[in-house]
Amino acid sequence: MSEEAPDRDVVIIGAGVVGAAIARELSRYELRCTLVEAGADVGAGTSKANTALLHSGFDAKPGTLEARLVRRGHELLSEYAPRAGIPLERTGALVVAWSEEQLGSFPGILARAHQNGYTAIGRLAVDELYRREPKLGPGAVGGLEVPDEGIVCAFTPPLAYATEAVACGCELRLGTSVTGMQRLERGGFRIETSTGRLTTRFLVNAAGLRSDEIDRMLGHEGFTVTPRRGELIVFDKLSRPLVNHILLAVPTGTTKGVLVAPTVYGNVLLGPTAENLQDKTDTSSTRAGLEYLRSEGERILPALLAHEVTAVYAGLRAATEHDAYQIQIHGAEGYACVGGIRSTGLSASLAIAEHVRAELGEAGLPLHPKRDLPDVRMPNIGEDFPRPYVEQDRIAAHSDFGRIVCFCERVTRGEILDALAAPIPAADLDGLRRRTRVLMGRCQGFYCGAQVRELLAGTR
Amino acid sequence: MTDVIVVGGGPAGLACALELRRRGVGDVLVLDREQQAGGIPRHSVHQGFGLRDFHRVLSGPRYARRYAERARGAGVEVMEQAMVTGWSADEALEVTSPAGRETVRAPAVVLATGCRERPRSARLVPGSRPEGVLTTGMLQQLALKGMPVGGRALVVGAEHVSFSAMLTLAHAGAKVVGMTTELPRHQTSALFRAGAALRYRFPLWTRTAIARISGRSRVEEVELLDLENRHARVIACDTVVFTADWIPDHELAVVGGLELDPGTRGPRVDTGLRTTRPRIFAAGNVLHGAEPADIAALSGRHAAGSVARWLAGDGSWPAVVPIECAPPLHWISPNAIGPSADPPPRGGFLLRSRDFTRRAALEIRQDGRLLRSGRARLTPGRSTLLPCDWVRAVDAEGGPVQVAMRTG
Numbered sequence: 001m002s003e004e005a006p007d008r009d010v011v012i013i014g015a016g017v018v019g020a021a022i023a024r025e026l027s028r029y030e031l032r033c034t035l036v037e038a039g040a041d042v043g044a045g046t047s048k049a050n051t052a053l054l055h056s057g058f059d060a061k062p063g064t065l066e067a068r069l070v071r072r073g074h075e076l077l078s079e080y081a082p083r084a085g086i087p088l089e090r091t092g093a094l095v096v097a098w099s100e101e102q103l104g105s106f107p108g109i110l111a112r113a114h115q116n117g118y119t120a121i122g123r124l125a126v127d128e129l130y131r132r133e134p135k136l137g138p139g140a141v142g143g144l145e146v147p148d149e150g151i152v153c154a155f156t157p158p159l160a161y162a163t164e165a166v167a168c169g170c171e172l173r174l175g176t177s178v179t180g181m182q183r184l185e186r187g188g189f190r191i192e193t194s195t196g197r198l199t200t201r202f203l204v205n206a207a208g209l210r211s212d213e214i215d216r217m218l219g220h221e222g223f224t225v226t227p228r229r230g231e232l233i234v235f236d237k238l239s240r241p242l243v244n245h246i247l248l249a250v251p252t253g254t255t256k257g258v259l260v261a262p263t264v265y266g267n268v269l270l271g272p273t274a275e276n277l278q279d280k281t282d283t284s285s286t287r288a289g290l291e292y293l294r295s296e297g298e299r300i301l302p303a304l305l306a307h308e309v310t311a312v313y314a315g316l317r318a319a320t321e322h323d324a325y326q327i328q329i330h331g332a333e334g335y336a337c338v339g340g341i342r343s344t345g346l347s348a349s350l351a352i353a354e355h356v357r358a359e360l361g362e363a364g365l366p367l368h369p370k371r372d373l374p375d376v377r378m379p380n381i382g383e384d385f386p387r388p389y390v391e392q393d394r395i396a397a398h399s400d401f402g403r404i405v406c407f408c409e410r411v412t413r414g415e416i417l418d419a420l421a422a423p424i425p426a427a428d429l430d431g432l433r434r435r436t437r438v439l440m441g442r443c444q445g446f447y448c449g450a451q452v453r454e455l456l457a458g459t460r
Numbered sequence: 461m462t463d464v465i466v467v468g469g470g471p472a473g474l475a476c477a478l479e480l481r482r483r484g485v486g487d488v489l490v491l492d493r494e495q496q497a498g499g500i501p502r503h504s505v506h507q508g509f510g511l512r513d514f515h516r517v518l519s520g521p522r523y524a525r526r527y528a529e530r531a532r533g534a535g536v537e538v539m540e541q542a543m544v545t546g547w548s549a550d551e552a553l554e555v556t557s558p559a560g561r562e563t564v565r566a567p568a569v570v571l572a573t574g575c576r577e578r579p580r581s582a583r584l585v586p587g588s589r590p591e592g593v594l595t596t597g598m599l600q601q602l603a604l605k606g607m608p609v610g611g612r613a614l615v616v617g618a619e620h621v622s623f624s625a626m627l628t629l630a631h632a633g634a635k636v637v638g639m640t641t642e643l644p645r646h647q648t649s650a651l652f653r654a655g656a657a658l659r660y661r662f663p664l665w666t667r668t669a670i671a672r673i674s675g676r677s678r679v680e681e682v683e684l685l686d687l688e689n690r691h692a693r694v695i696a697c698d699t700v701v702f703t704a705d706w707i708p709d710h711e712l713a714v715v716g717g718l719e720l721d722p723g724t725r726g727p728r729v730d731t732g733l734r735t736t737r738p739r740i741f742a743a744g745n746v747l748h749g750a751e752p753a754d755i756a757a758l759s760g761r762h763a764a765g766s767v768a769r770w771l772a773g774d775g776s777w778p779a780v781v782p783i784e785c786a787p788p789l790h791w792i793s794p795n796a797i798g799p800s801a802d803p804p805p806r807g808g809f810l811l812r813s814r815d816f817t818r819r820a821a822l823e824i825r826q827d828g829r830l831l832r833s834g835r836a837r838l839t840p841g842r843s844t845l846l847p848c849d850w851v852r853a854v855d856a857e858g859g860p861v862q863v864a865m866r867t868g
Contacts, residue, residue, distance in 0.1 A: 237711075238711065238715075281676075283588065283589070284586065284587050284588045284672075285586040285587065286586050287586050287671065287672075289586070290584050290586055308578075308582050308707065309581055309582050309584060310581060310582070311581045312581050312584065312586070313589065389543075389545065389556045389561075390545075390556070390561055391561070392560055392561045395556070395558070395559075395560050395561060396560060399558035399559070400558075402541075402556055402557050402558040402559065402560060403541055403557075403558050404493060404541075404543045404556055407493055407543060410543075410545060410556075429591070442582070443576050443579065443595075443597075444579035444580070444582075444595070445579070445594070445595070446576045446577055446579065446595045446597040447494075447576070447597065449594070449595075449597075449598035449601065449602070450598055450601035450602045450604075450605050450607060451601070453602070453607060454605055454607065457607075
């Protein structure tokens with residue numbers, strides 16, 4: 001039986017932050033790319049529910065691929081974010097020791113940072129720590145300052161990457177789950193999906209929580225994803241003045257611990273928990289998890305607990321039995337597995353994409369750069385930059401930018417209509433939330449819930 | 461030039477503006493962020509509004525319209541879709557509206573920003589995050605727009621507003637599968653409860669908490685926890701309405717540096733509804749959890765009197781003595797006494813308790829000195845009007861006034 005030549009050069013499975021970054025990277029070359037996503041939207045799985053930190057990689061395991069990619073990713077994202085309209089603030093982080101034992105681990109943390117080539121880290125005496133963070137709970141005995149840690153919007157990066165990929169000609173297939181896969185005799189893959197069959201010469205597996213399942217469809221047995229649930233509490237914006245930096249715990253052998261961090265939307269985040277699960281869909285919060293977080297918050301930043309809670313959410317990290325990224329390039333097959341990317345994936349995303357592109361190039365993927373790449377700029381949803389409701393010019397050009405629909409988050413009718421008509425439009429309420437912040441505020445829809453649903457229904 | 465800016469065009473704000481014009485204040489501007497002024501009653505289609513202020517019974521929307529029309533008729537400038545987003549460095553108000561971004565200023569400002577219900581997340585109810593989790597505020601607007609509200613609904617809370625949510629659900633065609641409260645009994649009138657039970661036949665689970673919500677895209681079930689025997693019960697439903705548990709919309713007050721009362725979580729005000737910051741007044745439900753619309757309106761009307769007197773006065777701003785509540789008392793409003801010892805709105809203080817007490821023995825003291833004692837019936841979520849005959853006895857130089865329930 002003769003086979004037709006594959007009709008695509010690359011198929012990327014999974015439009016989370018990693019898959020979308022790879023699609024963006026590859027669509028900058030003369031390639032026929034398709035980005036396949038089982039969910040209804042880009043970045044709607046694990047990517048949407050993390051701690052939204054920009055890691056410097058100071059505490060990564062030295063010499064690993066992760067250490068290198070986080071460091072490089074930090075550099076790339078810091079440069080890309082302002083161009084693409086991704087909210088990012090370099091707040092710096094303080095690692096706080098609460099006992100002599102924790103203080104004793106500082107030399108090791110400093111040595112590891114230096115091994116990673118990160119030398120901006122420094123020790124803070126107790127009085128300096130409290131001068132920087134006057135609301136820190138009593139009992140801290142010392143701190144480390146990591147000036148290059150930052151906070152970033154977790155929603156905008158995958159959307160920006162995918163929007164840029166689509167603008168460069170990449171096909172985006174949402175609501176498309178992979179049901180089967182075969183290798184073609186003359187190289188390449190045939191992929192059976194819920195929306196039809198695709199054939200491709202090269203395949204990238206960025207399926208996150210399901211990356212092990214895709215890997216197994218191709219006969220590999222490299223790793224198993226065990227979802228690790230992290231619950232988080234978002235506090236009211238009125239609590240934002242309580243904290244200036246990301247407050248990190250001293251990591252123990254098993255976990256990075258609970259942190260307190262400002263968010264780019266002007267809230268304060270407390271979390272995450274870490275709990276291994278079997279169910280890859282269980283993003284429920286739990287009574288025990290929330291109680292634990294509140295007890296930790298009480299210790300770290302007691303004044304925080306007096307504030308109203310705006311939101312509670314839980315995300316699943318794609319943890320595996322290995323403590324390293326599961327990035328394996330099967331060059332001869334034309335297959336790249338990009339699995340087991342945990343919480344550093346957002347920070348490393350652009351570097352992971354760069355790495356995968358280079359490796360696929362080595363494996364024979366022809367890389368001819370496109371000319372005239374489009375500039376993509378996402379609507380700003382961060383607090384550190386002007387938003388439409390304060391921009392006289394925007395409102396004068398279109399009065400819908402002066403019509404605030406979501407009072408708590410100050411989202412205007414103009415932004416909502418734009419998000420519904422974007423190149424990758426919001427398909428549901430969650431999509432609208434991630435693109436505009438609508439309904440994410442303290443009233444959770446008390447005032448505008450019905451109106452927003454009406455606007456959404458009006459476009460369908 | 462604008463004499464007074466009122467932030468919020470609900471019953472309190474509009475009644476205040478209307479009364480200011482009646483008292484001859486020249487230029488009054490109401491800024492309302494909603495598409496139409498009128499406040500929460502716009503969405504409450506049932507009857508029962510206007511008894512205390514208009515001395516007649518109106519539906520919510522008619523009541524809201526009446527206020528907006530009367531205010532405009534009296535020469536008040538009511539600006540809709542105009543949201544005050546903050547204070548500028550020179551104490552003017554920053555406003556966004558379709559007309560643009562501007563700052564507005566006036567000698568006096570009245571905050572009448574109202575209150576909202578605590579949503580599920582603020583109550584830390586665990587579980588998944590499906591569609592179908594509402595507050596009464598959102599439910600009423602969905603119903604008003606003819607949008608689906610679900611088929612089987614659980615109502616959390618058993619106050620007046622909870623029963624109002626139940627009526628909205630029933631009218632929208634949803635079946636109410638039950639009502640829960642963590643308290644030992646409901647807090648609405650016995651007559652209303654009996655009527656609702658007879659007409660709609662749903663269980664009221666008292667001393668019951670919401671332990672978990674589950675469901676993938678839509679609510680599928682809710683786990684209830686009996687707080688007495690710790691037994692769990694799972695209820696199949698597709699909608700959960702979180703009612704009552706009000707919190708003042710105090711953001712503008714907080715960022716403006718106004719002191720909040722720890723009980724009400726609204727700005728601290730004296731009996732003339734003056735806040736702790738000169739030239740800023742506050743009225744209506746931003747002062748405390750929700751009172752009925754007409755009571756909020758009378759609070760606004762009361763503030764207007766203070767504002768008008770202040771505009772005509774020497775511009776001084778009085779120091780106040782705070783009023784504090786001891787548990788189980790929850791809050792008192794107003795919660796400060798100024799040297800002029802004006803009577804509060806409606807001639808009394810609103811007092812709330814966290815517990816049911818049929819004949820509570822109340823004592824009001826300052827620096828140990830008894831100012832008043834008396835008995836009152838206390839129901840959580842409902843106010844008791846405490847007489848104000850003791851305010852002239854308060855020493856303006858003394859310590860805080862303490863309101864407590866005597867036990868035994």
